[in-house]
Amino acid sequence: MRQSLIPVLTIVAAIFAIWYAAAIWLNAPWARDVAARGDQELSVTELVAATWSQEKPKLPAPHQVAVELYDTVIDKKVTSKRSLVYHSWITLSATLLGFALGTALGFALAIGIVYNRVMDKSVMPWVIASQTVPILAIAPMIIVVLNAMGLSGLLPKAMISMYLSFFPVVVGMVKGLRSPDAMQLDQMRTWNAGAAQEFLKLRLPSSMPYLFTSMKIAMAASLVGAIVGELPTGAVAGLGARLLAGSYYGQTIQIWSALIMAAVLAAVMVGTIGAVQRLVLKRMGMA
Amino acid sequence: MSWILAGLLIWAAGWALNIWLARQGRGGLLIPVTFGLTLLALWECAVRGFDISPVLLPAPSDIAARFAASTGLLWEDFVQTAIKGALTGYVLGGLAAFAVALAADRFDFLRRGLLPVGNFVAALPIIGLAPIMVMWFGFDWQSKAAIVVVMVFFPILVNTVEGLQAASAMQRDLMRTYAASYWTTLLKLRLPAAMPFIFNGLKIATTLALIGAIVAEFFGSPIRGMGFRISTSVGQLALDLVWAEIVVAAIAGSAFYGGVALLEKAVTFWHPSQRGRG
Numbered sequence: 001m002r003q004s005l006i007p008v009l010t011i012v013a014a015i016f017a018i019w020y021a022a023a024i025w026l027n028a029p030w031a032r033d034v035a036a037r038g039d040q041e042l043s044v045t046e047l048v049a050a051t052w053s054q055e056k057p058k059l060p061a062p063h064q065v066a067v068e069l070y071d072t073v074i075d076k077k078v079t080s081k082r083s084l085v086y087h088s089w090i091t092l093s094a095t096l097l098g099f100a101l102g103t104a105l106g107f108a109l110a111i112g113i114v115y116n117r118v119m120d121k122s123v124m125p126w127v128i129a130s131q132t133v134p135i136l137a138i139a140p141m142i143i144v145v146l147n148a149m150g151l152s153g154l155l156p157k158a159m160i161s162m163y164l165s166f167f168p169v170v171v172g173m174v175k176g177l178r179s180p181d182a183m184q185l186d187q188m189r190t191w192n193a194g195a196a197q198e199f200l201k202l203r204l205p206s207s208m209p210y211l212f213t214s215m216k217i218a219m220a221a222s223l224v225g226a227i228v229g230e231l232p233t234g235a236v237a238g239l240g241a242r243l244l245a246g247s248y249y250g251q252t253i254q255i256w257s258a259l260i261m262a263a264v265l266a267a268v269m270v271g272t273i274g275a276v277q278r279l280v281l282k283r284m285g286m287a
Numbered sequence: 288m289s290w291i292l293a294g295l296l297i298w299a300a301g302w303a304l305n306i307w308l309a310r311q312g313r314g315g316l317l318i319p320v321t322f323g324l325t326l327l328a329l330w331e332c333a334v335r336g337f338d339i340s341p342v343l344l345p346a347p348s349d350i351a352a353r354f355a356a357s358t359g360l361l362w363e364d365f366v367q368t369a370i371k372g373a374l375t376g377y378v379l380g381g382l383a384a385f386a387v388a389l390a391a392d393r394f395d396f397l398r399r400g401l402l403p404v405g406n407f408v409a410a411l412p413i414i415g416l417a418p419i420m421v422m423w424f425g426f427d428w429q430s431k432a433a434i435v436v437v438m439v440f441f442p443i444l445v446n447t448v449e450g451l452q453a454a455s456a457m458q459r460d461l462m463r464t465y466a467a468s469y470w471t472t473l474l475k476l477r478l479p480a481a482m483p484f485i486f487n488g489l490k491i492a493t494t495l496a497l498i499g500a501i502v503a504e505f506f507g508s509p510i511r512g513m514g515f516r517i518s519t520s521v522g523q524l525a526l527d528l529v530w531a532e533i534v535v536a537a538i539a540g541s542a543f544y545g546g547v548a549l550l551e552k553a554v555t556f557w558h559p560s561q562r563g564r565g
Binding site: 003004006007008009010011012015026058117118121122123124125126129131133136137138140141144145148149216220223224227228231239240243244246247250252255256258259262263266267270 | 305306308309318319321322323326342343344396397398399400401402403404407410411412414415416418419421422423494498501502505506507513514517518521526529532533536537540541
């Protein structure tokens with residue numbers, strides 16, 4: 001890990017350099033237009049400064065996004081509708097609820113698939129087929145239909161997150177619960193272990209590495225589901241709403257700050273699962 | 288009432304048939320097909336039996352009728368979104384990721400820097416870039432292809448870089464004893480060895496591509512395309528058309544995935560995961 005620190009920092013620095021350069025390139029026409037209308041000649045430094053400080057740039061410079069983030073995260077009250085923390089919390093709660101529901105559903109399905117032959121044969125192919133339905137694409141319909149049935153607010157978004165996050169858990173857990181080999185299963189049988197004991201003492205512990213890996217994927221998918229689920233609700237609240245409102249009114253800085261916030265959320269949540277994974281596997285003597 | 292009863296009967300019959308088929312120990316495709324047909328029949332019976340409004344959930348037969356009636360429209364949307372948007376972006380993104388992966392493989396410094404960043408970005412909600420792409424590349428399919436490029440880039444990159452490490456030291460040493468150059472080693476040993484990994488990335492990217500192209504249309508599109516049709520039809524409460532689009536999307540997604548899987552089977556016929564399966 002340590003030896004990759006310098007290369008990673010170099011790449012990140014390169015990304016920022018490209019970002020600034022692209023901001024100059026993309027915003028320069030507008031800056032020139034403004035200058036031409038004001039009958040001014042721009043020197044190179046003035047041009048660069050102008051491209052990095054526009055109100056509605058095509059690509060905001062990183063420091064503009066950072067300022068906007070500071071304004072909306074630190075400076076605003078958390079309860080304010082303009083606070084990004086408020087919007088993040090809306091998205092985060094839907095993400096976490098959907099993730100919890102999806103993990104529970106995935107877990108239950110995986111147990112059924114491993115222990116029941118009919119379920120294995122009939123459900124598994126449809127679990128896979130269910131993912132060919134682009135749920136994100138029909139998110140608007142699901143939100144509208146659930147609204148008509150009296151469900152609104154958190155739950156419809158969480159349902160979309162659930163649909164996206166149960167799949168990796170099913171696939172991972174089926175693999176994990178089946179990972180004990182015949183020798184270990186035979187050993188359990190010689191100890192006269194019941195089905196419950198076999199599950200709790202052998203299958204469940206050996207599925208843990210698989211569970212955590214699929215939970216990381218499920219969490220990332222769940223966040224995407226929550227964000228897209230917020231688009232059709234008329235852009236009321238949440239990070240998805242900030243994206244949509246930003247794109248309606250050309251507020252690029254707002255879009256980028258919402259994006260960065262979403263990235264931070266994803267990183268924190270996936271990182272948390274990773275930390276729990278290391279802790280648990282260490283206690284179990286598997287890492 | 289009779290519809291509900293019929294539904295319950297079909298459910299019981301389908302379940303019993305599946306148990307019997309599973310006991311027989313064969314059946315293969317028949318079991319999931321029975322399961323699916325039972326589900327469809329249940330859906331139809333429930334919609335008719337409980338008198339569910341077509342605004343909430345149309346019956347499968349209505350959806351099929353709508354599908355048959357508007358094939359022209361569906362085809363136009365399919366070409367706009369799946370072919371122009373998703374497929375163009377998929378090919379461009381795949382080629383770009385492959386080129387960068389080769390560079391990252393050649394220069395170890397780049398690899399060690401790019402791989403953690405790529406793994407990180409792969410977990411981000413990239414779909415959020417869609418409004419920005421629409422702003423940059425306009426409302427037509429170009430902006431959809433652009434978002435697809437970004438979405439498929441990182442999974443393919445990470446998998447390809449990983450795959451290029453797959454050839455063992457012994458195999459590489461053998462190539463060196465043959466006095467093989469870098470490019471010969473790459474073409475004859477390391478790329479073939481990387482293929483299972485590359486196809487893993489390509490398969491993950493197929494679903495991402497279609498979803499990216501459809502969702503990007505929510506942020507602005509010309510008056511055709513699957514995402515456009517879905518969002519406007521929801522507004523007009525024409526849910527049978529929405530479901531018809533979903534059927535198209537599911538078929539297109541499965542065909543796309545299946546096509547890549549078939550290609551994988553042809554290219555990596557030697558790999559253990561492909562052997563012994565019919």
